[in-house]
Structure formats: structure tokens, C-alpha cells
Amino acid sequence: MSKPASASAPLAERLRPHSLAEVIGQQHLLGEGMPLRIAFESGQPHSCILWGPPGTGKTTIARLMASAFDAQFITISAVLGGVKDIREAVEQAQIAQAHDRRTIVFVDEVHRFNKSQQDAFLPHVESGLFTFIGATTENPSFEVNSALLSRAAVYVLQPLSEDDLKQIVQRAQAIDAVPPIEDKAVERLIAYADGDARRLLNTLETLAVAATKEKRSEIDDAWLLRVLGERMRRYDKGGEQFYDTISALHKSMRGSDPDATLYWFVRMLDGGADPRYIARRMVRMAVEDVGLADPRALRLALDAAEVYERLGSPEGELALAECLVYLAVAPKSNAVYTAYNEAKALVRRDGTRPVPLHLRNAPTRLMKDLGYGKEYRYAHAEEGGFAAGETYFPEGMKPPQFYRPVERGLEIKIGEKLRDLRERNAQVRPPKPGTNP
Structure with a gap:
């Protein structure tokens, strides 16, 4: 077993575990x-x-x-x-x-x-x-x-939890590496560390040096902010301000305001946000708020994230900014997002209905004899590649209409296409009383 590090060694080395029992997290x-x-x-x-x-x-x-x-x-x-x-x-x-x-x-x-x-x-x-x-x-x-x-x-390996990081602070205090720290300051340190023990230990070491120079007997929140500067004050990663700022960014994009979108983007970067986190949120924005009104938005968001991974900061941040402006000015639709949630809700509350025989796969002779796949109509062989009148829901189920395209962007054409297909269905299969056409 290795010997404990000397008092002159960096704090991270002094607190490095020497057995599995000492490992935190x-x-x-x-x-x-x-x-x-x-x-x-x-x-x-x-x-x-x-x-x-x-x-x-x-x-x-x-x-x-x-x-x-x-x-x-x-x-x-x-x-x-x-x-x-x-x-x-x-x-x-x-x-x-x-x-x-x-x-x-x-x-x-x-x-x-x-x-x-x-x-x-x-x-x-x-x-x-x-x-x-x-x-x-x-x-x-x-x-x-x-x-x-x-x-x-x-x-x-997972990021360390808040409890894990609190244990590290306690161990540092147990060897008198840092003065006592008030609870509010500990909470801010843990939020700043964001699951990273090394970042926490380096910060504690900085505070210990500063406290010794100023002959402080305790670290409070106000002094902590003064020592660590504007970065910690303006941007409390993982805290309320973090979520408020990303919310403002997302809502500015959804509201089609590219200038406000850029403002909140730069605010997050200036405050120390991980650009990778913003890139992940951009992908979510593309599918949730732009959707099929402009399917190119998703590809652009993925490309921007990849460019950032290749170039890093600050060069890669321009690709993220370009994508955010595109998302802001793109036509918006949450039709797929809404349809998906409605489908999930229906499946949760509905029973497990059997798959109709004509939609079942029939890889064996027995399955064919039982009628699996019988009378299935191959759409590609039908006029216009559409089997008019065919049904794809379980028997006895009222066909829901989850997806309702908006009159914006590409979904205008998608809506026209769906209306045409429904009319063709109605001509072959008149709707039964109480069902959607």
C-alpha cells in the first residue's frame, strides 16, 4: 500500500484514496x-x-x-x-x-x-x-x-453526487487543509464542481491559500464569491440561475428571436456553461420545436455538435451560434412532439391489444396456416404506392389521430398529403359511425 502524501503535496494527492474503502463514489x-x-x-x-x-x-x-x-x-x-x-x-x-x-x-x-x-x-x-x-x-x-x-x-464511471462531494469537503477539513466553510458556501462549491472531484479539490486549495494570506478563520459565501471572481457569481452551474438561463435561451429560440437567442447563448458561455450541454439542448430544440416544419434543422444541430467536438472552444462555438440562429428563424412545429406524447398516454392507459392477423409476420408454415399475414396488402404494389382502405390499428380500436401537421414550413405539404390519403381511404372504406375519417 502506498504511503500517505506529505503535507506539501497538492490537496488532490493528499486526499487520494489508498484503499477501496476510502474511495468516494x-x-x-x-x-x-x-x-x-x-x-x-x-x-x-x-x-x-x-x-x-x-x-x-x-x-x-x-x-x-x-x-x-x-x-x-x-x-x-x-x-x-x-x-x-x-x-x-x-x-x-x-x-x-x-x-x-x-x-x-x-x-x-x-x-x-x-x-x-x-x-x-x-x-x-x-x-x-x-x-x-x-x-x-x-x-x-x-x-x-x-x-x-x-x-x-x-x-x-458516474459524476460524483452532492453527498459524495460533501464527503470530500469534510475530508479536506479533517486534515486541516481548509478552514471551516459555512453551509451556503459548501453548497455553492458543490454546484460549481458539478460532479468533478478534481475541480472541487483545486478550488478548495485555492481557497486555503487565499484564507491563509488573509488570516481568515472561516470561509463564508460572500468571501468565496470575492475570491473566485465573477465566474462563480454570474453562473451557478446546476443551480437556479443555470436553469433560468437555458430556459430563456430555449424560449427565445422557440419565439423566433435570433438576437435574444444569441444573447442568452453568449451569457451561458460567459458564465462557464459547457458548450456540449448547449449542443445537446439544440438537438432537443430541433426535434421538439422545429420538427417536420424543417427537418434540416435536426441535421444541422447534429453537424454543429460534431463541429464543436472537432474544433473545441472558441472556434467550435461559432458553429453552435450559427445553428441557434437557424433554429430561431426556422418555421416551428411541435406536432410530432405532441403526437408522440399522446401516443404514449394512450398506450399507457389502453390494454395490450393483439396485432391483427393480416399485419403479423409469418416466417413459418404453421404461422401461415394460422392466417398470419393473410390478406395483407403490399402498399408498393398498389396504385400510387398506397393501399387505400387498409387498416393498421388493432381490431375494434377507434383510430386515433395523433399527428396533426401545422400550417407552417414543410408540414403544409405534409398536411395536404395526409388529407389526400384520408379522402382516398374514405372513398374505399366509408367511416363507421363514431370513428374518425
């Missing part, structure tokens, strides 16, 4: 009977990828694994490293193997390595020369080679 992986706990207790390390946001304990878990298995621990940063570092790690692992000692190679930000660099680990992972542990903030399904992915278990 990630109990879905490290609790009794959970996957990583079982791996630790098995005595046999295995290659894995730790996927989660910053400050959730990926490096800590990797270090603890090395300590638990008495293994040599080699760290490679994919941001700064390359094939040379991989070769050096292989050489060190071979030396350790010659002395009957295991090696764990930990690759931080593994998604930054290209395909050939990731492939360089494969033969050594397969031979058992070392155990590979990769840490990534990006989805490994897209960022890690399938060959490497198939040889490593993927564990998903």
Missing part, C-alpha cells in the same frame, strides 16, 4: 458484489477501460488496482506520449516479468491515441506481458479500436 462498480470489487478480490487483474467525466476517479482506481496486485504501475499520457513511450513501457514490463512481477500500463485519455498507437498494445495485452487500463472521457465505442475494445472490459 462509484459504488455501482466498487460496492460489495459489484464488478470492479469482484475484480479486485479475485486476485487476477484484467484489462479494462474506465469511461467517465473528468474528476470521477479513473486514475485513482487504476492506481489502487496496481497496489492491490502489487504490480508495477506505468502511466502514459495519450496527449503527450507516443509509440516511443509504449516501447519504453514494454521494456519495463519485460524487466518486471523477468522478476515475476506484474505490470499495469495506464493510458490516460486513451481516445487521443490514433489507430496504430492503440494497435501497438494488442500483442502485449494478448501475451499477458502487462494489464492494460485506459481512461477516457469519450465514448469508447467510437474512440477506441474494436480490437482493443474486445480485449478490455468497459466500466462506466
Whole structure:
């Protein structure tokens, strides 16, 4: 087991857990009977990828694994490293193997390595020369080679909860790393950390230095705001102001005001909002508020999000701004959003009606003999590609009309098309009393 860090070490290092019992958070992986706990207790390390946001304990878990298995621990940063570092790690692992000692190679930000660099680990992972542990903030399904992915278990780490972060504050106070902090200031710190233990610890360290210089015996909310500056004052991520601001952005877009939309967008960026969060909300805006009045909006929102991922800040923010202006000036329709909610409500309260025989699949002879698929009309073979008069709802069910296109944008044409199809249905299948035409 590693020794506790000295008093001069950074706070994050002084509070780094030295056993599983000291780890805060990630109990879905490290609790009794959970996957990583079982791996630790098995005595046999295995290659894995730790996927989660910053400050959730990926490096800590990797270090603890090395300590638990008495293994040599080699760290490679994919941001700064390359094939040379991989070769050096292989050489060190071979030396350790010659002395009957295991090696764990930990690759931080593994998604930054290209395909050939990731492939360089494969033969050594397969031979058992070392155990590979990769840490990534990006989805490994897209960022890690399938060959490497198939040889490593993927564990998903979650942002730390408010209770988890409060425990970290308490531990920092227990070793006298920071003065006492009033409750309101603790709540603001936790909201600012946003599930990131590293951000919380770095902030606590900043406060401790400032408090020592000013000979303060307590940290209150007013002093906290003064020390950490305008960013924390203007934008309390996760708090009421955050949700008020994103609400204003969304409603400005829905109200077709591009200038107000840009204003609230810049306010969020200026306050420290993660542009990725705004990008996700833009995709939601495209499907909820623009919808089929302009289906291009969804594609543009996805493209803008991808551009930001490629360019980052500040260059990628322009793509988000361009998309927000497009969404604001686009024709609006929530018809699909409303239809979807109505369909969900109906299915929730309605019984499980059987699928009509003519709509059932008939892959076997028995099913065909039972009438599955019988009398189904193949729409492509009908005039105009439409089986006029055909019914697609369960028998005895009054056909609901969930989707009602608005008279804006592309939905004008969609509405005209649906009215034409309903007229053709009515000519072949006169509506029964009490049903919608």
C-alpha cells in the first residue's frame, strides 16, 4: 500500500484514496458484489477501460488496482506520449516479468491515441506481458479500436453526487487543509464542481491559500464569491440561475428571436456553461420545436455538435451560434412532439391489444396456416404506392389521430398529403359511425 502524501503535496494527492474503502463514489462498480470489487478480490487483474467525466476517479482506481496486485504501475499520457513511450513501457514490463512481477500500463485519455498507437498494445495485452487500463472521457465505442475494445472490459464511471462531494469537503477539513466553510458556501462549491472531484479539490486549495494570506478563520459565501471572481457569481452551474438561463435561451429560440437567442447563448458561455450541454439542448430544440416544419434543422444541430467536438472552444462555438440562429428563424412545429406524447398516454392507459392477423409476420408454415399475414396488402404494389382502405390499428380500436401537421414550413405539404390519403381511404372504406375519417 502506498504511503500517505506529505503535507506539501497538492490537496488532490493528499486526499487520494489508498484503499477501496476510502474511495468516494462509484459504488455501482466498487460496492460489495459489484464488478470492479469482484475484480479486485479475485486476485487476477484484467484489462479494462474506465469511461467517465473528468474528476470521477479513473486514475485513482487504476492506481489502487496496481497496489492491490502489487504490480508495477506505468502511466502514459495519450496527449503527450507516443509509440516511443509504449516501447519504453514494454521494456519495463519485460524487466518486471523477468522478476515475476506484474505490470499495469495506464493510458490516460486513451481516445487521443490514433489507430496504430492503440494497435501497438494488442500483442502485449494478448501475451499477458502487462494489464492494460485506459481512461477516457469519450465514448469508447467510437474512440477506441474494436480490437482493443474486445480485449478490455468497459466500466462506466458516474459524476460524483452532492453527498459524495460533501464527503470530500469534510475530508479536506479533517486534515486541516481548509478552514471551516459555512453551509451556503459548501453548497455553492458543490454546484460549481458539478460532479468533478478534481475541480472541487483545486478550488478548495485555492481557497486555503487565499484564507491563509488573509488570516481568515472561516470561509463564508460572500468571501468565496470575492475570491473566485465573477465566474462563480454570474453562473451557478446546476443551480437556479443555470436553469433560468437555458430556459430563456430555449424560449427565445422557440419565439423566433435570433438576437435574444444569441444573447442568452453568449451569457451561458460567459458564465462557464459547457458548450456540449448547449449542443445537446439544440438537438432537443430541433426535434421538439422545429420538427417536420424543417427537418434540416435536426441535421444541422447534429453537424454543429460534431463541429464543436472537432474544433473545441472558441472556434467550435461559432458553429453552435450559427445553428441557434437557424433554429430561431426556422418555421416551428411541435406536432410530432405532441403526437408522440399522446401516443404514449394512450398506450399507457389502453390494454395490450393483439396485432391483427393480416399485419403479423409469418416466417413459418404453421404461422401461415394460422392466417398470419393473410390478406395483407403490399402498399408498393398498389396504385400510387398506397393501399387505400387498409387498416393498421388493432381490431375494434377507434383510430386515433395523433399527428396533426401545422400550417407552417414543410408540414403544409405534409398536411395536404395526409388529407389526400384520408379522402382516398374514405372513398374505399366509408367511416363507421363514431370513428374518425
